[in-house]
Amino acid sequence: MSDTPIISGHNLNLWYNDTHALQSISIAIREKRVTALIGPSGCGKSTLLRCFNRLNDLIDHVKITGEITFGDMNIHAPGTDVVHLRKRIGMVFQKPNPFPKSIYDNIAYGPRVHGTKEKKELDRIVEKSLRDAALWEEVRDRLADSALGLSGGQQQRLCIARTLAVGPEVILMDEPCSALDPIATAKIENLIEILKKNYTVIIVTHNMQQAARVSDYTGFMYLGKLVEFGETRQIFEHPSETLTENYITGRFG
């Protein structure tokens, strides 16, 4: 249990055009722990998550100030190798987004773009990633089938496997269960429990029970501000801010 943060943000601000979407956020993410970000819709939690792998670069008219460090890497520095950064910080999206390729090719895509060509090595990575994502037994006989034929829950685990195949250190999850049924959700939550042995996980969720179940640390965000951040148990049992308490007890949100 190391207490040095793997990712830390200092005084982070973000604007979309004139909207001040993130306001002086400082946060420290612990290694090999699950950190949950909760808050009502539009509070900026997904935006914050997308800062960690610079996916906000894809959106026009975004301005960011402040600093986020990942190890000794300054994420938003102009010279940062985004490709390398995203290899180390993987992401799973809200809606499962498998490519319109076969199951095998979906997993092998990442290693291939990073230069792995040998068939045997690819086979090994595909199998390991699928096993780690608890999907191997379900798809081992149809790796050549289109990934679009899988169920929603399977597709989401495929996307997790796809992320694992690149060998990241951190996995960002943007409401990974919001498009899934309760059974598929339970499977993903179990998976997160296992993943945290080897990976740092940051998960954005709408579902407070989910945050309480899977996370070690929780941050509550509201209107672009990080209102409160701390150990999950403390946030849920003795929140220090009334705003947090009101949200958690369901008085708004």
Place this chain on the structure above:
Amino acid sequence: MNFLQRFTTGTSGNTARSSILKEKSIKTVFFCTAFFAIIVIIFILFFLFLDGYPVFEQVGIANFLFGTSWTPTAAVPAYGIFPLIVGTLLVTLGAMVIAVPLSLGCAIYVSELASPRVKKILKPAIELLAGIPSVVYGFFGLIVLTNFIRISCDIPTGETWLAASILLGVMALPTIISVSEDAISSVPREFKEGSLAIGATRWQTISKVIVPAALSGIAAAIILGIGRAVGETMAVMMVAGNAAIIPHPIWNVLSPIRTLTGTLGIEMGEVSVGSLHYNALFGVAIVLLVITLIINLSAVAILRHLRERGTTRQKRTPLITPERKESLKRFAEVSGITILMIFILIATPWWCVILFLLAGVVWYYIREQISQKHIEKLAFALIISAAVIVLAILVIILQDIIINGLPAISWEFLTQPPRDLGRAGGIFPAIVGTLYLVIGAIMIALPLGVGAAIYLVEYTREGRITRLIRTGVDLLNGTPSIVFGLFGFAFIVLFIGTGVSLIAGQITLALMVLPTIIRTTEESLKNVPQALREGSLALGATKWQTIRMVVLPPAVPGIVTGAILSIGRAAGETAPIMFTAVIFSSRFLPDSVFQPVMALPYHLFILATNIPGSSTNKYGTALVLLILVIAFYSVAIVVRNHFQNKIRG
């Protein structure tokens, strides 16, 4: 839907009977307008076959299609169209070699790389390229391009296969760019994010995820571009040299060449009606129609398949297993390289071959060493240069016509009739004639097209009849404009007996723009949310009330845009009016719709090809035509953007 209909008829009480009758008759009217498209297609086919049949009977289908000599005016006439078919295919092939890489580069640039500001310049520029009338392209080709080729290749005339292919390639650019850009942009954002989040570079994401996902759309775009190239008449006819020969050797791009469309454009005006030559020309039109229909229907089928796949996601086993795919890929690579090598060996001097070989070997060894970043830089450089070239083409054409055309523009030029065969005087009757033609055409086509679209979207569910009507519209859309010209001549001018007249031209142009109007109206009706209709029906409004008061108002901007675009297109067309409505030089305006008129595109065509020494007036006419057409297009674009912003904001 059924439940709602029952509900509304239940609430309308005593007036139910009369209102039901009214609703039914309205529906019938719309059905008739929709069925009109089918009738037109049947008529076109019927009249083409009626006039084309004798040639098949007297010459024989095989002799007609595969005969290698086309000399209809010789002492012993021969009617073999094989050189014309080969000519059409070769010109199209050449055009695609030029257009496909440029368009794909440009489409990728616009949809993936360009900043919003660059996009704002580039997209209208591409639309502008689409708006230039084909006769203006032909004019530019004749004056500038053929001269350039003649001088730089040191040959007696620049009117060659190469000139035709370059020009057609440029003309096919906007079609291919806009359709494939649509396909690329509609690849779900999630794919892109998913790939980037894994740490793929932008180029890897584009080449391995986005383009493959958009591949069928891109294929459809290319097929549509081919259809456009095959059906084009005026521009090709003006620069191809039009010798009915097969180039020798077959890759001799500096040989003159003649296409199916060019043959119709040149000979239709001089043939005596009812002769075997006349029949042979209709035979040519049938062959042309069949080729373009096959091309366009396959593109439509691909696009429709795509749209359906978007809604129903079905499980299917892939036809080609990964292993087979690998071996197919390898086979394609090897055979492609072999063909290329043979071609290079035959066509180019030996030092070129060695250069190519060296480059290939170097690439093969370096490929492993170059980092992804360098590959990305190289790829982006190529993509950006494609976009720059497209933009440069537009600038060159516009600049040439504006600089040379401006001196001709004067008050006299715009308000006086021509003198001395158009060398002097003005073009007033041509401007007025063109306006008469397009206004008449739109007045005929708009009610028919809007009615048909309302029927297709509002009154039917997808079934056999709608499919039939849609196919009819697609067929009409793919028909080359020269074929409309032939049909107008055979049916309206001769059969109905209007003679060469304004009304014949208006009807012919109306038929030509009908599919565009149906399409755009359909699109804008479909964009009206279903919830609005249900809301209105649930209040007890009848179907027609719902359409009139709820569905049509938000669709009007889209319909207006479509109509203006059609006017622009009709104003620039030459082929459909060449045999139906126009005369070259007239001092007077027509008194009635049964008299012929002057028209700008035809005037330009005759000046450019038949009247030497009319240089200033040629350019002046081209500039006026260009401004007129572009004015229509820009109004349409402004209307569209205005309402798009309104809806978004």
